[in-house]
Each structure stands twice: as structure tokens, then as C-alpha cells.
Amino acid sequence: MKIPVIILSGFLGSGKTTLLLSLLKESKVRGLNPGVVMNELGKRDVDGYILQEHTGTTVTKLLDGCVCCSRKEDLADSLLVLLRGRPDAIYIELTGVANPEEIAKTLQETALQERVELHFTITLLDAENALEYNSRLSSDKQLVRTLRKQLSTADLIVVNKSDLVEPETLWRIEKGVRKQNSEAEIVYTHYSEINLSPILSGIIPRKIIAPAPQRAPQTFKGATLKQMNSEQGATAVKERQEEPHASFSQVTAITLTIPQAGTTMPSKERIEAFFQEWGDNLLRAKGHILLSEQEPVQLVQYAGMRTSWEASRYPGMPYVVFIGINLDEELLADRWNALFAP
Numbered sequence: 001m002k003i004p005v006i007i008l009s010g011f012l013g014s015g016k017t018t019l020l021l022s023l024l025k026e027s028k029v030r031g032l033n034p035g036v037v038m039n040e041l042g043k044r045d046v047d048g049y050i051l052q053e054h055t056g057t058t059v060t061k062l063l064d065g066c067v068c069c070s071r072k073e074d075l076a077d078s079l080l081v082l083l084r085g086r087p088d089a090i091y092i093e094l095t096g097v098a099n100p101e102e103i104a105k106t107l108q109e110t111a112l113q114e115r116v117e118l119h120f121t122i123t124l125l126d127a128e129n130a131l132e133y134n135s136r137l138s139s140d141k142q143l144v145r146t147l148r149k150q151l152s153t154a155d156l157i158v159v160n161k162s163d164l165v166e167p168e169t170l171w172r173i174e175k176g177v178r179k180q181n182s183e184a185e186i187v188y189t190h191y192s193e194i195n196l197s198p199i200l201s202g203i204i205p206r207k208i209i210a211p212a213p214q215r216a217p218q219t220f221k222g223a224t225l226k227q228m229n230s231e232q233g234a235t236a237v238k239e240r241q242e243e244p245h246a247s248f249s250q251v252t253a254i255t256l257t258i259p260q261a262g263t264t265m266p267s268k269e270r271i272e273a274f275f276q277e278w279g280d281n282l283l284r285a286k287g288h289i290l291l292s293e294q295e296p297v298q299l300v301q302y303a304g305m306r307t308s309w310e311a312s313r314y315p316g317m318p319y320v321v322f323i324g325i326n327l328d329e330e331l332l333a334d335r336w337n338a339l340f341a342p
């Protein structure tokens with residue numbers, strides 16, 4: 001029996017890891033033993049640590065590049081290693097700038113095609129920012145094309161962060177999504193809360209001899225915008241360019257540590273203002289910072305121009321990964337270090 005693979009795709013900060021956490025918790029309830037691959041553009045593994053801390057799950061981490069282009073071979077190798085552990089399913093969380101179509105092709109490679117099959121591709125959207133992507137990212141044409149691919153190849157599109165927008169915005173998002181994908185189910189939610197039954201349906205612990213997994217009828221629940229039927233504006237856009245290409249060209253990930261001796265720790269507000277300073281150039285930041293000896297380490301996340309903080313048990317050296325478009329690395333590092341000047 002082929003091992004079902006679920007791909008989690010979606011732009012930076014759209015809620016993929018939040019969904020993966022739910023998927024792992026639900027898998028545990030169902031007695032499933034999934035293998036998990038997480039790909040990060042940066043050199044540090046923020047999300048893998050979050051998963052380990054919250055679910056105890058061991059994750060295969062592919063850092064410092066994108067498995068749909070620069071690190072393509074690594075994905076196939078990692079999957080082969082994971083398969084040795086005979087998982088019930090494999091969940092792959094892609095970077096926010098990956099094209100899921102390339103991952104589907106990897107699964108078709110000779111060494112893998114008899115052993116795994118694509119079960120679901122789920123693409124998440126950040127409702128608060130989705131409508132701005134085309135203009136904000138317009139300097140990177142490959143990236144804009146990749147974001148379209150994330151939509152057109154999805155079986156399920158999760159419009160997340162709907163707590164941050166008016167219903168009118170959701171209608172406009174649905175209209176835009178339908179231009180790329182006329183068939184996928186679209187659900188509206190926050191904190192990636194969706195009904196996971198249709199996704200996990202038919203995936204049964206291997207110790208119980210199971211038939212091949214079947215997709216359940218697509219009853220994802222959540223809030224679907226019922227009045228909008230798929231015929232309205234439903235012109236699926238076909239990409240002409242078929243050959244493989246990089247999924248982005250101007251996105252970089254820069255990891256900065258916290259200056260050590262003789263430093264002053266800035267307040268949370270100063271760090272938040274620092275993120276905002278970079279405007280559209282800073283797409284995402286995440287890491288672990290110790291703000292004072294009296295407080296626990298903080299997991300800081302900057303996504304969709306909002307910053308959130310959470311206590312963490314991360315024991316290592318503090319750092320922050322910055323992911324941006326046309327970011328000036330030297331300037332970023334200089335200004336970052338200046339934040340900690342005594």
C-alpha cells in the first residue's frame with residue numbers, strides 16, 4: 001500500500017505550522033504515526049522546535065533552501081529515509097515560497113512512485129494580506145507566479161486569519177482564488193482550525209491492515225461562502241511556462257543572533273518597531289529572544305506585518321530569522337546590532 005502524502009503550502013506566515021500542529025494532534029488521537037518533513041528557507045529551525053515543544057513529534061528538517069528548487073534532491077532522499085520507519089502518512093510543510101507542483105513531481109520519481117502517493121495538497125492564505133500580494137511582491141515575478149501555483153494546484157484552500165478582516169474582503173479573496181482554481185473547496189477560518197476528518201479519512205494505523213486510503217466526500221465544514229458558486233468568475237488560468245524554474249528570485253533569509261557582551265536588551269515595542277521599519281521588504285521574521293533574565297525566552301513571530309510573542313522553553317542561543325524581498329543584509333545587521341547598543 002502506498003503511503004499517503006499531505007502537502008501544506010501557502011505564503012510566508014499564512015498558518016501552515018499552526019495547521020500542522022492540529023494535524024499532528026488529531027493524528028495522535030487517531031493512533032497514527034506520521035512522518036513529518038519541514039522545509040525552512042532560513043538556517044534555523046524555528047517551526048521544528050515549536051512542533052517538538054507542543055507535540056513531541058520528531059521532524060525531518062530541511063533548512064537553508066527550498067525543496068521545490070534549490071534543495072529538490074534532498075526531499076526525495078529524506079522521504080526515502082522516512083519511509084524506512086514505515087509511517088502511516090507523511091506530512092510535508094513547504095516554505096512559503098515553494099511551488100507544490102514541483103513536490104508532486106518529486107513524488108513521481110522512480111524511487112518514490114511505488115511507495116508514496118499524493119493524498120491532499122492544502123494551501124493556506126492569510127486573509128489580511130492575500131489581496132496585496134500581487135502588488136507587494138511585484139518585483140519578483142517568479143514568486144508571483146509561484147503564489148498562483150500554490151492556489152491552482154490545491155485540493156483545499158484554507159483562507160486563514162479571517163478574524164482580522166471584514167466579510168467583504170473574504171468575498172474578494174474568493175473571487176481571486178476562483179480565477180486560479182475553479183474546483184478546490186475553499187474554507188474560511190482562523191488559527192487554521194478546519195475539520196480534519198476529510199483529510200485524514202482512510203488513513204489508518206499500519207498495524208491495522210488497511211485498504212488504500214480514500215478521500216471522504218469533501219465536507220470540510222468551516223465557513224464556506226455559499227452564495228458564491230464556482231461558475232462565477234471561474235476561469236482557471238493555465239500557466240504557459242512548463243519547464244522547472246526557481247520559485248522565487250529575490251527572497252532571502254537572513255539569520256541574526258543577539259549581540260552578546262555589553263548589550264542592552266530593547267523592549268518588545270522597539271523590536272516590533274524595528275520589524276515595521278522595513279515595510280514591504282520584510283515578509284516574515286521569527287526566532288527566540290531573551291528580553292530579560294527575569295522572563296522566559298520569547299518566541300517572536302512577525303507575519304503579515306503583525307508581531308506576536310509567546311513564552312518558550314527554547315534552550316539555545318537566541319536568534320531571529322528574517323525573510324524578505326530585496327533585503328539589504330548589511331544594513332539589516334547594522335540596524336539590528338544598533339538596537340542592542342548600551
Ligand SMILES: Nc1nc2c(ncn2[C@@H]2O[C@H](COP(=O)(O)OP(=O)(O)OP(=O)(O)O)[C@@H](O)[C@H]2O)c(=O)[nH]1
Pocket residue numbers: 010011012013014015016017018019047095096160161162163164189190191192284286301303308
Ligand atoms: N490573528 C491570527 N493569527 C494567526 C492565525 N493563524 C496563525 N496565526 C499566527 O500567525 C503567525 C504565523 O503562523 P504560522 O502557522 O507559523 O505560519 P506559517 O505559514 O507556518 O509560517 P512560515 O512557515 O514561516 O511561512 C503565528 O504567530 C500564528 O500564531 C489566525 O487565524 N489569526
